[in-house]
Amino acid sequence: MNEKQMKELDAGRLLVQQxxxxxxxxxxxxxxxxxxxFEVNRLLSLALQRDGQVQLAIKIAEDHVxxxxxxxxxxxxxxxxxTAGQQFITARRQAAFVPQWSQKLTGEISQAEKQAEVATATTLKARLKSFYHLGDGSFRxxxxxxIEAEQLPLKMYLTGALFLLRDPFAKPLIKSSILETLQPxxxxxxxxxxxxxxxxxxxxxCRLQPLTKVPEVATMQKMLDDQYGQSDPSTLAALTDELQLQMIFLYPFISxxxxxxxxxxTALTSFGTLVTPTESVERAQKWQQKIQRLVDQMR
Structure with missing residues (x-):
């Protein structure tokens, strides 16, 4: 920041102190x-929170997580x-990403959840009911x-999540999103x-791995990088997106x-042009076709 901007920051800091x-x-x-x-962002998010604009403060802070x-x-x-915005699941994930401080931070989140369970019991029950019946709606x-369920305390979120993981009407991407949310x-x-x-x-x-750390995913991404990285970056980008989408559908049972x-x-990059695929490639093609049908059903 230049000198003028530093003075403006100091003026903002003084207003917060007052x-x-x-x-x-x-x-x-x-x-x-x-x-x-970042320092401007941090001070602004604090000022917004204390001014009662909690959701806007969260949105601003998200630029510098x-x-x-x-x-x-x-x-x-x-x-x-x-936690002030009842973003309890997001808060717990943030705490998990800083294990050196997570014990104390998680304790504060738990305390905020208990307070919310008393102060907003009716709202939380309605939110949990909506989460339970998630499978009734379209993918959108x-x-x-x-997204709204992430405003539930962990115990309530987990109750709904365990039910939905077995729900035949919950979309596969919803189930994998739940698992990825809980993974950390x-x-x-x-x-x-x-x-x-x-x-x-x-x-x-507790045994869930991040999708990016699944060995099969890393290996296949490297194969794509080696094949297209130097010669055809646009095809590499498209195939990377396709592979990632396929893996999300298969998570957590990719193997x-x-x-x-x-x-x-081979199945991914052949674009259906293989004349005599091997049995293993044919099996991969069938899986990929199944995933594509599931994608089509979301539209």
Missing amino acids: GKYHQAVRQLTPLNEETGD DDYLQSREGARQLILLE EQRQRL LKIDQEATVLWIDDHEYQLNL KAVTSQRDWV
Whole structure:
């Protein structure tokens, strides 16, 4: 920031110290848009929260999540802001990403959840009921209800999530989104998942891996990089997007479908032009066709 901008930041800081939060917001908002500076963002989100504009404060802070999580004070500010907006699941995920401070932060989140269960019991029950019945709606409606469910305390969210993982009407992408949401929390809880092959499988939530860390996914991405990275970056980008979408549909049981990474990539990159595919490639093609049908059903 230049000297003029530093003076504007100091003026905004003084307004916050004086409790003039609305004036501070008016002072800092254009500065934040102009500079994108983290310190400006942090002060503005604080001023917005204290001015009662919690949801806007969360939206502003989301531009610098990684910066907030670099320090204990920043992580605590972000998480307390999210709990003030009843973004309990997001707050727990943030705490999980900073294990060195997570115990104390998780304790504060739990306390905020207990307070919400008393103060907004009716709202939370209605939100849980909507989450339970998520499968009644279109994909767009399911997605919206899933987003709203992240305002539930963890215990209530988990109750609904365990039910939906077995619900035949919950879309596969919704189920994988639930699992990816819960993955960082390392919850020692058995779950049953009705997967895209219409069979139920057991898993413990604490053993879930991030999608990006699944070995099969990393191997196949490298194959695509090696094949197209230098010669055809636009095709690489399209195939990477397609592979990632396929893996989201298969998560967390990717290895049940991807029995050969090489043959999966062959099926993906052949665009249906192979005259005599091997049995393994043909099996991969059938899986990919099944996933494409599921994608088409979401439109």
